[in-house]
Amino acid sequence: MIHNIIKDKPTRLFIILGGFFIANAIIAEVIGVKIFSLEGTLGMEKANFTLLGESGLAFDLSVGVLPWPIVFIMTDIINEYYGLKGVRFLSIITAGLIAFAFVLFYLAIHTAPAGWWQLSQEKNGVPDMQAAYHQILGQGMNIIIASLTAFLIGQLTDATVFRTIKRVTGENRIWMRATVSTLFSQFIDTIVVSYIYLYFSLGFSFPRVTAIAMVGYSYKFTIAVLCTPLIYLIHGMIERYLGHEQAANMKKAALGMQKLS
Template identity: 50%
Template structure:
């Protein structure tokens, strides 16, 4: 049975794409707790530009390292497996991330042994563990809601553009759908997690102002916008690999079916 499943090229391709999609989304979620300075990382002076009444510099979550891969996987899956394929993997990813955080929460409440150490000069290993894996409930909710809204928007825009352009202009439907979906995603997650959530749930730090939401969201979106454009050749490269793997006849059949999904 397994041999029969794995011998089917579309099924095997879906498993590979799904694996990269889910793995990258989950890793991005877990490392997203870290905020880094893009300018300090690349060794340049911070911009400190006036924006929305505040100083704007690139302060990003570490998750942005992997979300571009999720964007590419979304568009590739959309191309060959349609909206049902993307939605199925999106719902599955949210379920698995939620499950993972529940397991992390359980691990946090386990009483640490005196043998539990991390090293690198960290005095309280249990507090460090809790600080990394114990993200607030509203951060999780905001991230999941933003992810699902972004994925649904990506699917809708992608298919709308393809209906107009046909098989041509892969760059337009892939990059265009990403730019629109991530515009919403970049602000929704911050608004829910740090504006709404911190006003409802006490003890989670000071609530952000709308100015902070706008400034940080703008930085995140500029980064995602730039990466989406830069990665456009990668989408063509992956398309070429898949077309050769499936064969043009099977690839066309799958893409036609995806459009009628």
């Protein structure tokens, strides 16, 4: 039984796509506590611009934005071949696993540290490993509700917009449904996480939160457009892997046009 399941190409493909989807979502949550300077990373001067009356703004972003494009690409590919139910299924599982991971982080943080370990990195500039451990893994606890809410709303928005466009365009204009759905979902994701965390939790002013969200979204907008060729590359690889006939049947079934045999 298990051998037949593993040999089934659509099943293996779903596991592979789902694995990348889940892994990148969890990685983004864990590493996202670091804020990096995009300009500094690219060797450019800090932007230092004013937006909505908020001065001193720059492209200071969470490193969690690095793996998120892969999540949204996987969302579109999964939607293409497995439909809205496939995306919803993986999104719910991923949200549950992220919550589970943070529960384990909480428990790990609150275990009593061994004395020698706590002081083991003094020579490397880390005088208290327990404090460092708590700061890195525990900081994400503050935004877990905002992040999970934004993730679920964003994913369902992406899947719904993608499906709606595909019903109109059919098999044509992959770039349109992939890019537009990602732009919509990234916008929702950015707005939700920014206002829940920065406005309601940290008490930032409405104009400042809006300005920060606009800066973050401009980066995501650019990345979404640049990732469009990658959608075609992955799509072509899957077509060759499944075979055009099986791929066509799966895409029709994903739209509810026919049932897979």
